[in-house]
Amino acid sequence: MILQLDSIEKRFGGLQAVKNCTFNVEKGKIIGLIGPNGAGKTTIFNLITGALKSDGGTVHFKGKDVTKLLPHQRVKLGLARSFQDVRALSEMTILENIILACPSKYAESPLLSLFRPDQVRKEEKENIQKSLDILNYVGLKGKENEMAGSLSYAEQKLLIIARLLATEAELLLLDEPTSGLDPTSLARFIELIRDLINKGKTILIVEHNVSLISEIADKIIFLHQGEPIAEGHPKELAKNKDLRNIYFGG
Amino acid sequence: MEIVIGFAIIASIYVILAASLNILMGYTGIFSMAQGAIFGVGAYTAAILQTQFNFNFIFALIGAIIVAGIASAIMAIPSLGVSGDYFVVASFGMQMLLFSFFMNLTDITNGSAGIQRIPRPEFFGFVVGSDIAYLILSVVLTVLVLLFLISVTKTGFGRVLRAVKEDESVVMSLGKDPKRAKIVATVLSGCVAAVAGSLYAGYVTYVNPNSFTVHESVFITTLVILGGLGSWKGVTVGTIILLGLPELLKLLPISDSHAAPIRQVLYGLLMIVFMIVRPQGIFGATPKSSIQVIPDEKNTAAVIGEEEKA
Amino acid sequence: MDIFWQLFLQGVILTVEYALIATGFGIIFSTTRHFHIAHAGVFTLAGYTLFIFVSLLNIPIIGSLILAVLIAALAGIGIYRGIYDQVLKRGGTMMTLFIAALGTLAVIENGFQAIFSATPQAVESESMYKIITIFNGTITLAQLIFVIVGIIVLLGLQFFMLKTKTGRLIRAVAVNPYLSQIVGISIKKINMICYAVGSALVAIPACYITIDAGALSGRGLELVIISMMAVIMGGIGSFVGGWIAALFVGMFFNLSVLHVEPHWQSAVIFVIFLIMIMVRPRGLFGQRA
Numbered sequence: 001m002i003l004q005l006d007s008i009e010k011r012f013g014g015l016q017a018v019k020n021c022t023f024n025v026e027k028g029k030i031i032g033l034i035g036p037n038g039a040g041k042t043t044i045f046n047l048i049t050g051a052l053k054s055d056g057g058t059v060h061f062k063g064k065d066v067t068k069l070l071p072h073q074r075v076k077l078g079l080a081r082s083f084q085d086v087r088a089l090s091e092m093t094i095l096e097n098i099i100l101a102c103p104s105k106y107a108e109s110p111l112l113s114l115f116r117p118d119q120v121r122k123e124e125k126e127n128i129q130k131s132l133d134i135l136n137y138v139g140l141k142g143k144e145n146e147m148a149g150s151l152s153y154a155e156q157k158l159l160i161i162a163r164l165l166a167t168e169a170e171l172l173l174l175d176e177p178t179s180g181l182d183p184t185s186l187a188r189f190i191e192l193i194r195d196l197i198n199k200g201k202t203i204l205i206v207e208h209n210v211s212l213i214s215e216i217a218d219k220i221i222f223l224h225q226g227e228p229i230a231e232g233h234p235k236e237l238a239k240n241k242d243l244r245n246i247y248f249g250g
Numbered sequence: 251m252e253i254v255i256g257f258a259i260i261a262s263i264y265v266i267l268a269a270s271l272n273i274l275m276g277y278t279g280i281f282s283m284a285q286g287a288i289f290g291v292g293a294y295t296a297a298i299l300q301t302q303f304n305f306n307f308i309f310a311l312i313g314a315i316i317v318a319g320i321a322s323a324i325m326a327i328p329s330l331g332v333s334g335d336y337f338v339v340a341s342f343g344m345q346m347l348l349f350s351f352f353m354n355l356t357d358i359t360n361g362s363a364g365i366q367r368i369p370r371p372e373f374f375g376f377v378v379g380s381d382i383a384y385l386i387l388s389v390v391l392t393v394l395v396l397l398f399l400i401s402v403t404k405t406g407f408g409r410v411l412r413a414v415k416e417d418e419s420v421v422m423s424l425g426k427d428p429k430r431a432k433i434v435a436t437v438l439s440g441c442v443a444a445v446a447g448s449l450y451a452g453y454v455t456y457v458n459p460n461s462f463t464v465h466e467s468v469f470i471t472t473l474v475i476l477g478g479l480g481s482w483k484g485v486t487v488g489t490i491i492l493l494g495l496p497e498l499l500k501l502l503p504i505s506d507s508h509a510a511p512i513r514q515v516l517y518g519l520l521m522i523v524f525m526i527v528r529p530q531g532i533f534g535a536t537p538k539s540s541i542q543v544i545p546d547e548k549n550t551a552a553v554i555g556e557e558e559k560a
Numbered sequence: 561m562d563i564f565w566q567l568f569l570q571g572v573i574l575t576v577e578y579a580l581i582a583t584g585f586g587i588i589f590s591t592t593r594h595f596h597i598a599h600a601g602v603f604t605l606a607g608y609t610l611f612i613f614v615s616l617l618n619i620p621i622i623g624s625l626i627l628a629v630l631i632a633a634l635a636g637i638g639i640y641r642g643i644y645d646q647v648l649k650r651g652g653t654m655m656t657l658f659i660a661a662l663g664t665l666a667v668i669e670n671g672f673q674a675i676f677s678a679t680p681q682a683v684e685s686e687s688m689y690k691i692i693t694i695f696n697g698t699i700t701l702a703q704l705i706f707v708i709v710g711i712i713v714l715l716g717l718q719f720f721m722l723k724t725k726t727g728r729l730i731r732a733v734a735v736n737p738y739l740s741q742i743v744g745i746s747i748k749k750i751n752m753i754c755y756a757v758g759s760a761l762v763a764i765p766a767c768y769i770t771i772d773a774g775a776l777s778g779r780g781l782e783l784v785i786i787s788m789m790a791v792i793m794g795g796i797g798s799f800v801g802g803w804i805a806a807l808f809v810g811m812f813f814n815l816s817v818l819h820v821e822p823h824w825q826s827a828v829i830f831v832i833f834l835i836m837i838m839v840r841p842r843g844l845f846g847q848r849a
Binding site: 268279281328329331332334335336338339340342343346347350351353354412424464468471472475512513514517518519520521522525526527529 | 584593595643647650651652655656657658659660663664665666667670671673674683727743781785788789790821824825826827830831833834835837838841
Binding site: 076 | 405410412418423426431
């Protein structure tokens with residue numbers, strides 16, 4: 001199990017947003033997180049990544065207790081997420097957006113850079129090459145120097161994947177990565193996601209597109225009012241009438 | 251001619267100050283109202299080390315850099331975890347606090363009387379006595395500081411700063427620590443301001459608290475904003491223009507006691523007008539990418555080049 | 561005992577000063593989120609206006625006071641509509657606005673200094689300096705009127721905020737500006753009211769200090785900054801929090817005089833502020849972000 005959540009909970013003032021949240025994610029699989037709006041999916045993402053502090057319970061990543069770690073620390077361990085609203089750094093080029101995500105000894109320490117300029121140059125060159133390769137791989141070839149703000153919507157979604165790849169994270173949390181995509185881009189995306197699994201990644205994905213998730217997920221976790229209420233293979237859950245009512249009904 | 255040299259020396263000191271604030275405000279997006287006081291910390295440290303402990307200029311400069319760096323870290327660490335508004339208030343408070351130190355730690359700083367008879371720098375027996383010699387020293391230091399800062403901004407660290415300015419949550423989600431980057435940027439900014447402080451102390455040979463008030467902080471902020479946030483051209487050319495403008499005032503028949511506040515009124519009006527009409531300042535624009543990729547047959551060539559839009 | 565009582569009385573006066581400035585800034589900031597540093601300029605403007613009316617135009621003191629408060633309110637609205645709104649309309653950020661506010665402050669403070677010099681301008685009013693004795697402590701009539709008016713204004717403001725429709729609208733906008741826009745409340749109108757009220761509030765201590773010590777530019781900034789700290793420590797959006805913080809600051813400045821040297825007092829307040837924002841950033845009664 002690459003990720004283990006145990007009794008995670010979170011309350012906002014009077015609202016219990018997440019409770020009794022316990023589930024595991026197996027390495028190398030695609031796990032889908034679905035549920036009606038407001039079920040707490042993004043909140044759970046925030047709790048897994050550490051953007052929000054949980055009120056109770058633990059998060060174990062690769063067997064290690066990460067409950068108290070800050071988000072950037074978890075990324076360094078191999079756990080990274082994307083945002084529903086993309087959040088491309090529009091004032092920087094696409095290449096820079098990707099390089100930013102590359103692990104770097106010198107990125108946070110100008111002092112080191114001062115004393116080891118040749119090492120800094122070497123690392124930068126390697127990261128540039130790595131980022132270019134990723135950029136080409138996701139399908140943004142030729143757009144390196146464009147401002148991220150000028151990308152089309154579909155291209156921005158590809159940038160998300162590129163950035164995640166650059167972090168070298170093993171567990172990728174994707175928050176509605178395909179929302180609003182046209183069918184061609186969607187197909188390309190599914191290909192990418194499948195390829196990521198081939199590369200050894202594990203994916204936890206929040207999605208509203210139920211047919212999409214049924215197609216690609218190995219397992220689905222169904223969330224309702226902040227609590228996982230069902231877990232299983234997509235085909236089984238699809239047969240469950242109660243779940244359908246919760247999702248589509250009142 | 252002497253006036254021009256004197257002006258040039260003061261201009262280089264302010265260029266260094268504007269550069270120090272540019273790293274903080276232009277690149278990292280942190281608004282600090284304490285730069286006047288940090289400038290003072292640098293000046294006072296250099297003055298004390300030279301007059302009380304007989305340090306020479308270089309060691310006094312290093313001492314000033316260290317002390318100013320520490321002071322900046324103390325200001326940054328508690329307040330950078332909270333929102334920008336809180337930090338502005340905290341920096342105002344820091345400014346007041348440091349000014350209070352200058353005024354009241356009389357054993358160390360001599361209070362409102364200030365520290366006098368700071369020696370001119372001496373290198374291997376050669377005293378930088380004449381103004382022209384001091385100008386050369388100032389320009390050399392200014393160029394070194396600018397080259398250093400510009401090269402820092404071209405590194406991965408510079409990229410992190412620009413990203414922090416735009417969206418901290420993204421920076422965190424990509425594995426970098428925004429709080430640490432902000433603290434480093436603040437300390438860096440303080441260290442550079444200390445260089446200006448040492449230059450100032452050595453030139454004027456006298457420091458007193460009234461040179462390092464909140465009005466000084468506001469003035470340095472004005473220089474950076476009007477020159478252009480994030481622009482090195484703005485920091486240099488912009489500062490020189492902005493310092494030079496009120497010199498034209500001196501040609502008018504206005505008494506000295508009126509000249510100073512009138513000059514401030516002009517700067518204030520300029521700030522208002524610019525923020526409405528051209529908020530990016532004279533030379534400002536968002537700092538451009540430090541990397542431009544030039545494709546070759548194998549698409550493996552990448553060139554790190556400076557590109558900055560005027 | 562006498563000296564404590566006297567210091568306590570002075571502390572009350574200082575508390576009311578800070579409470580008025582803090583509440584004034586607080587109304588503006590919690591509703592608009594504008595970092596209205598030019599508030600210190602409105603303070604100065606109110607003081608000089610009073611001086612002009614009383615000593616130059618010979619208008620009776622009561623009338624002058626009312627006029628000064630009204631003019632301050634208008635100035636606040638003027639700064640908002642004439643400067644801040646223009647900045648924001650053209651796509652300026654909150655920080656751009658802050659810079660414009662700094663510029664405005666510089667223009668006001670230095671403008672008055674250029675005209676009236678750096679010497680305090682005395683406001684002539686014999687009646688205001690009449691001494692009144694309370695249980696062996698002495699204060700001037702000006703101080704007594706100031707404290708009474710100040711407390712009435714603050715309580716009246718609290719009533720206005722809690723019980724009137726406009727007051728509730730202002731609080732709604734403060735809690736959730738986006739929601740208010742959806743509901744259709746005119747944000748601009750609400751903001752204007754806040755600027756008017758906030759500026760009027762700061763004019764009151766400005767007038768009192770002007771009567772007490774003369775009109776002088778530059779006094780406002782340190783007071784406003786300490787008041788901002790009080791607003792944050794009390795909790796943005798909470799009047800009572802701001803008043804409690806103002807009480808603490810006012811009493812601290814006076815009662816601690818026996819143990820802390822005056823020139824270190826601001827430093828202590830600042831350190832307390834730093835600790836507070838680290839340990840409990842939302843302040844005493846503020847909402848969690």
